[in-house]
Amino acid sequence: MPRVRRRTRTAALAAALALMTTGAIAVSQTATAGVTSLSAAEAAAPDLYVDPTTQAYAAWEAASGQDKDLLAKIALTPQSYWVGNWADADHSREEVADYTGRAAAAGQTGVLTVYAIPGRDCGNHSGGGVPESEYARWVDTVATGIEGNPVVILEPDALAQLGDCDGQGDRVGYLRYAAAALTDAGARVYIDAGHSGWLSASDAARRLQLIGFTDAVGFALNTSNYQTTADTQAYAEQVSSQVNGRPYVIDTSRNGNGSNGEWCNPRGRALGEQPRLVDDATSLDALLWVKLPGESDGACNGGPAAGQWWQEIALELAANASW
Template sequence: MSARRTASALLTAAALSVTGLTAVASTASAADGCRVDYTVQSQWNSGFQGDVKITNLGSPLSSWTVAWTFPSSGQRVSQSWNANVTTSGSRVSASSIGWNGSLGTGASTQFGFIGSFTDSNPVPTSFTVNGVTCTGTVTPTQGPTQGPTQGPTQGPTQGPTQGPTQNPQPSGDLYVDTENQSYAAWQAASGSTKDLLAKIALTPQSVWIGNWNSPSVSQQQMRDATSRASAAGKTVSVVIYAIPGRDCGSYSGGGVAESEYAQWIDTVASGIVGKPIVILEPDALAQLGDCGGQGDRVGFLRYAAKSLTQAGGRVYIDAGHSGWLSVDTAVNRLNQIGFQYAVGFALNTSNYQTTSASQQYGEQISQRLGGKGYVIDTSRNGNGSNGEWCNPRGRALGDKPRLVNDSTGLDALLWVKLPGESDGTCNGGPAAGQWWQDMALELARNAKW
């Protein structure tokens, strides 16, 4: 084999098997070049998520470009991650992005994309790498291959390969946390101030867990909150907030390092007792691709959903709010993560969109996702939104939290954002997360109950 062919690494013809909505195309090895797996990870209406895995079986590569032509003229790639993808009609070219270009012998890398189709979604049967066609014996496989590989530093392990541990919809009451700042403020207050703060402190609110504590302290925080709720026979909601590149460096910027996220998630998940509701990474999906430092955010969220679900959590992937992403965009991004483990999605976290607007938006998304459930943050939406997101004045506490079991996709109204805690140093507020009593009293005073 020529040096050019050996250094190219290359692909083979493809075979297709279908399980439910998941189609898998797998290729066998070229004589001494490579192996490539092309997988339709999930499919819905006229869209699908694809994954392409390249394994180098030849000499080391410094970069790669994979190209193929879709069999159907209606197939297109609309979004990608971990590769630079360009298209011309049905022709697709995907090249390495620096950190994943170097492939030693036996090494592999993976990239993913969101695609669309019109009439059908057949699997490509011919590929090239660096301009060289690779052919070989085809060996069909059953079920999806692994999820996308990680970013430039070590990240989570591969995506899920089996269905979720089914955590049933909880019933009964939500748990009132007595360890938050509103409860301490209520205890210290008197007179009319105490009466107003009681509206917040004695209402079920979420417990936020992030990297402002060490992994062991975060694990203990999870264990304490879920143990107390489980012992009381009630359901607690917990927020996981530590994604790399969190908040794109804004007031709540930070997050765990890319190389530490998977371990951090596993540590926190090991503290779960019972069956808590888990809101996974507010803003992470809505800000996908908006800034650097995110690593393989799709892979991170997939891994977190898997780890937290297997530990007992009932996971809802945060999807922004009705004033942020279009229904189409929200559906496409949620489908990138998938629902192999997560049970649904979360809306309006820390925002002010009305419950009715959020539910209308949620129902549209739910229907497009085959009826997946969702939860709405109603903590500060009593007066709706005035267009501001950071400590807007004139807002009000919203609907009281409750579990929902009706004919809609709504699973619960929750207070995810803790009323009275600042959004950041804007509109006169203290640092993000700090208690701001004037704002707390305003929210309570304006409540319609």
């Protein structure tokens, strides 16, 4: 039977605007244990949820002296929660329910990154993903765990890598299905479209139009990459103009010094602008920290496996930040 839409696009936009004006500054009691005042990052993003279960938060709690001050820049900044446990859909649902439940209880917006597309990362450092026959069921299961109205970044690199390797199945169909299922569950979905140094604006727009925006709100750029905010926004406005003015979000977690042309644990980079919701004359909806700074891109440039905590690079990113 046809899917029943939980919220119209108009209602979703109204909810987003309401979030932008609430001005709530509290984070969860767990997240603020031992903290006597809001950090600059928290104050800059009062509506976005700070997760006290990240590897950065644990490292900050264990640190002392200058390291503690530097790690606070990461640990106390709102970041995305990545969902990609394809081996156990029920466990993924429980993770999502826990994270979004905590964000909703705090009266704040969580950010989820859904990352389990078949043929993920074309077998590179973050290779894996759900088997083709299981993806729809996995997405449906994850969607049942959503509480409140989180932002969702849908499948980093999936659209930019479309057709680049075998094992992708009906990738366009998978992305359409996921956008619909997650939107129906209450999420505000942005389809990842690579970054300004990857596809041309016209190619990114063409690929986004393959998925369409019947369900997704807009698109996401620079996930886990280092392109400057200025360059990314100029590129994003070009893409947006070719997809009927759709809004977008930008990952600024590690782009403070821009890109040196490397994508895997490049040195000399810096934390970028702090996350914030945006309501201006452009199509930019938010600056977000999608990639978690301090978590390795993969076993390259001296780093551990993808997703593992690497304190050396975390401290470097924080020390190089301009704030």
